[in-house]
Amino acid sequence: MYRETQILNSNTIAPTTARDLAMDEAGAGLVINVGPQHPATHGVLHLVITLEGETIKKIEPHLGYIHRSIEKMCESLSYRQFIYVTSRMDYLSAHINNHGCVLCVEKGLQLEIPPRAQVIRVLMDELTRIASHELWWGAMAMDLGAFTPFFYAFRERETINDIMEETCGTRLTMNYMVPGGVMYDIHPNFQRRVKDFIQLFNSKIDEYDDLVTGNIIFQNRTKGIGVLSREDAISFGCTGPVGRASGVACDIRKLYPYEVYDKVNFDEIIETAGDSYARYLVRIKELRQSVRIIEQLIDNIPEGDFQAKTKAVLKLPKGEFYSRVETARGELGVYIVSEGGTTPYRIKFRSPGFSNLSALDHMSRGCKIGDLMAIMGTLDLVIPDIDR
Amino acid sequence: MFIKEYISDVFKAVSSLLKGMKTTGSYFVRPKEIITQQYPDNRAHMKLPERFRGEVVMIHDENNEHACTGCTACELACPNATIKIITKFDTTPEGKKKKALDTFVYHLELCTMCNLCVEACPTSAIKMAQTFEHSVYDRNRLLKKLNQPGSKLRAGVE
Ligand code: SF4
Numbered sequence: 001m002y003r004e005t006q007i008l009n010s011n012t013i014a015p016t017t018a019r020d021l022a023m024d025e026a027g028a029g030l031v032i033n034v035g036p037q038h039p040a041t042h043g044v045l046h047l048v049i050t051l052e053g054e055t056i057k058k059i060e061p062h063l064g065y066i067h068r069s070i071e072k073m074c075e076s077l078s079y080r081q082f083i084y085v086t087s088r089m090d091y092l093s094a095h096i097n098n099h100g101c102v103l104c105v106e107k108g109l110q111l112e113i114p115p116r117a118q119v120i121r122v123l124m125d126e127l128t129r130i131a132s133h134e135l136w137w138g139a140m141a142m143d144l145g146a147f148t149p150f151f152y153a154f155r156e157r158e159t160i161n162d163i164m165e166e167t168c169g170t171r172l173t174m175n176y177m178v179p180g181g182v183m184y185d186i187h188p189n190f191q192r193r194v195k196d197f198i199q200l201f202n203s204k205i206d207e208y209d210d211l212v213t214g215n216i217i218f219q220n221r222t223k224g225i226g227v228l229s230r231e232d233a234i235s236f237g238c239t240g241p242v243g244r245a246s247g248v249a250c251d252i253r254k255l256y257p258y259e260v261y262d263k264v265n266f267d268e269i270i271e272t273a274g275d276s277y278a279r280y281l282v283r284i285k286e287l288r289q290s291v292r293i294i295e296q297l298i299d300n301i302p303e304g305d306f307q308a309k310t311k312a313v314l315k316l317p318k319g320e321f322y323s324r325v326e327t328a329r330g331e332l333g334v335y336i337v338s339e340g341g342t343t344p345y346r347i348k349f350r351s352p353g354f355s356n357l358s359a360l361d362h363m364s365r366g367c368k369i370g371d372l373m374a375i376m377g378t379l380d381l382v383i384p385d386i387d388r
Numbered sequence: 389m390f391i392k393e394y395i396s397d398v399f400k401a402v403s404s405l406l407k408g409m410k411t412t413g414s415y416f417v418r419p420k421e422i423i424t425q426q427y428p429d430n431r432a433h434m435k436l437p438e439r440f441r442g443e444v445v446m447i448h449d450e451n452n453e454h455a456c457t458g459c460t461a462c463e464l465a466c467p468n469a470t471i472k473i474i475t476k477f478d479t480t481p482e483g484k485k486k487k488a489l490d491t492f493v494y495h496l497e498l499c500t501m502c503n504l505c506v507e508a509c510p511t512s513a514i515k516m517a518q519t520f521e522h523s524v525y526d527r528n529r530l531l532k533k534l535n536q537p538g539s540k541l542r543a544g545v546e
């Protein structure tokens with residue numbers, strides 16, 4: 001009882017903020033708010049930044065502006081229905097989110113997936129990854145003051161969206177994966193259009209390099225900025241391009257291969273510098289690797305069913321199931337606890353954005369406020385993925 | 389030494405900028421590669437892929453007959469309670485009572501175009517349409533009745 005009153009009286013609702021504000025009032029720094037509505041945060045992220053002069057002393061992200069309690073919603077949806085909601089987490093790799101979920105359900109049901117469906121899934125995943133990296137590339141260059149790349153990136157991304165639209169029916173939140181395979185077979189034009197795209201895209205990546213990678217202003221603004229050491233990357237749980245730029249081998253496609261990833265040749269891109277430029281390079285090189293995967297698979301889609309036979313109502317046996325996939329931003333973990341019913345008892349998503357954001361404070365301490373754009377840009381944050 | 393480095397830096401910087409300008413410049417003289425669409429001026433010949441999910445519609449044939457038996461499989465499959473099936477009892481010529489569809493209520497404002505209802509329908513009575521210009525001034529106008537007035541179940545569909 002005494003303790004409760006003490007807590008109530010001592011105003012501990014936001015202890016750190018309250019204390020820091022007091023400290024800052026004493027002249028130890030300037031607190032500014034970036035967001036929740038700010039063009040550079042690409043979503044409703046609220047950063048409370050403590051500055052000393054122009055140097056960042058501390059960053060405190062405030063979350064929850066786009067929290068839709070997706071995990072809780074999933075508990076009241078059946079195993080077929082909950083998949084479409086997860087497109088709304090990381091909407092740029094909606095397809096890969098769905099993939100993680102169906103993998104987990106299939107693990108519970110112990111379903112064998114037809115080879116054709118496996119290859120289609122991987123092809124779609126890699127197209128999504130390219131589309132996501134393209135959007136990141138354009139948006140990041142725009143944050144750093146280069147406007148043209150944005151249009152070029154969207155031009156190529158549009159081609160992918162058109163391919164998706166033709167086969168899946170939607171452009172962004174394609175609910176194309178179903179437990180047991182994919183919703184419908186690929187469109188007759190799919191292979192031809194993907195091949196056309198790949199041919200066009202190979203020359204475009206070189207163009208991207210000319211335009212941004214080699215640009216001296218860009219290099220000066222990113223090299224040595226926001227350095228994340230290997231140890232820190234591991235302890236913050238950074239995955240995806242952020243982790244790999246710091247030298248952590250964390251590509252799920254290599255470590256725990258799913259579907260046909262163990263049968264295709266591609267390199268896991270690892271840089272060691274850990275700065276913003278390294279993160280940039282990892283993503284640009286990943287574009288080429290994704291192209292490589294697609295090139296190997298596009299002519300080798302096996303014949304057969306695109307969906308395994310499943311019951312109309314899916315019931316997972318009692319137990320706990322976990323699956324992981326590599327999204328465009330890092331490792332997505334899906335954890336389902338089942339009580340044996342038609343809906344999950346509990347679902348937990350381990351989203352890559354959340355862990356990557358947690359390293360932001362550590363990375364940007366001591367940097368200038370202008371560098372924050374480069375750091376945030378190369379972290380590639382998708383806010384609905386962080387809040388869920 | 390310092391001066392030499394400085395000059396070479398400047399030279400490198402300028403050349404990297406020129407390289408970028410070359411790319412943009414090459415597009416400037418090739419306006420054919422511009423891909424902007426002049427929507428809505430191109431509405432007449434704009435074509436969306438046949439799988440595009442715009443809204444759920446019920447398929448009616450020329451006799452104003454549909455294939456919906458009122459089994460509510462789509463209602464159960466929908467994650468957002470977008471669909472409400474209201475059934476009635478028809479009397480067959482033999483005098484037996486038979487369940488049939490009365491109204492297929494569809495809340496377009498709740499629909500997420502996930503296609504699960506279309507997949508669930510055992511008689512393929514519904515499909516996704518390619519319409520996409522759904523904005524209206526009054527929310528109530530998004531509430532739709534999908535079976536056309538006077539339509540009935542096609543003979544032979546169980
Ligand atoms: S498309 Fe999805 S949300 Fe819309 S009515 Fe069908 S099942 Fe419901």
Ligand code: SF4
Nearest residue numbers: 456457459460462509
């Ligand atoms: S549309 Fe299909 S699933 Fe829905 S009630 Fe009619 S027959 Fe059943």
